[in-house]
Amino acid sequence: QILSVRPSPAPGIDFEYVIHNADGGEVEQCGNGARCFVRYVREHGLTTKDALRVQTLSGVIEPRLGADGRVTVNMGAPVFDLARVPFDAAGLRPQAAGSWQKWPLALDGDAQEAIKYVAILSMGNPHAVQLVDDAETAPVLELGPLIEHHARFPNRVNAGFMQVLGRSRVALRVYERGAGETLACGTGACAAVVAGIRLGLLDARVDVQTRGGDLTIEWAGIEAAVLMTGPASMVFEGEIEIADNP
Known part of the structure; x- marks a missing residue:
């Protein structure tokens, strides 16, 4: 970026x-x-x-x-209004989970094995979070593009793959909109933890393990802002010359 x-x-x-x-x-x-x-x-x-x-x-x-x-x-309060994410839920029946719900996405026709249930919200940008048994072996590169470009997300979406390791720790990989899989995604970590809390799986303070390092996410509940804490360090510095547009 x-x-x-x-x-x-x-x-x-x-x-x-x-x-x-x-x-x-x-x-x-x-x-x-x-x-x-x-x-x-x-x-x-x-x-x-x-x-x-x-x-x-x-x-x-x-x-x-x-x-x-x-x-x-x-990071501000998460947005759950599907029209503001935005997500087109017309004709879909959500699956209740915790105090919230997950939505079915048909990724390849109508076969049941091709339907993935995702939690949908916005952290200023759209996210679809799904639970996986093992984040390391999850088919991020295969399913990520299908979710990102799914027709029900008119502005595309970031696809999160979250493994719950305990009530205060998760492992996460994110296929980011317009970038592909990245080593870490801050808004993706926020979205995953908020989803996990609303689904009844996580406590209010969670450490998120990504391939790029750990983040700590805190969320007190509906209408509360999400707090994200993590490191930032200089990797290199340089200059780039950008030609004027003709």
Whole structure:
């Protein structure tokens, strides 16, 4: 992804940042990007604040740099209204689970074995989370593209594959919209934990194990904001020359 740092667009906002995925598309939100954003603006002297208010395409987020170098981001409250995700549920019958429900997605015709049940929500961007027995062996590369481009998601969707390891720990892989499988997805971790809590499987504070490292996600329940905490570190620095459009 490319994150563009822009000046404050309004009073009470410190910065704006714009997110583009590998396919060139602009997206609404990026949890991992938010943590990197804070480290970048601090280390480049663009601010001396530890807590920021940052405008994204999906709204304002509030990242905070901790004394231990980890960054906590207030990601806002999850969205469950299917029309706002957006997801077309016309003609579908959900499967009740916990205090919530999962929705059937037919991935290859109407054969039962091709129907996957997913929890659907938005963390500023759309997510479909399914439970798997083993995240490492889950068919992420096979099913991820089918879910991402499913016709019931008009804006496409991020596909999460979550293995519950206990009430306070999960393993997660995410096939991201416009990027494919990534080492970690911050909003995907938030969406997975929220889904797990609503399905009755997880407690309010959960460590999420990804291939890129661990994140801690906290959610107190309906209408509460999701808090994501994790590291951000400099990997390399360089310059790129972008030609003007003709």
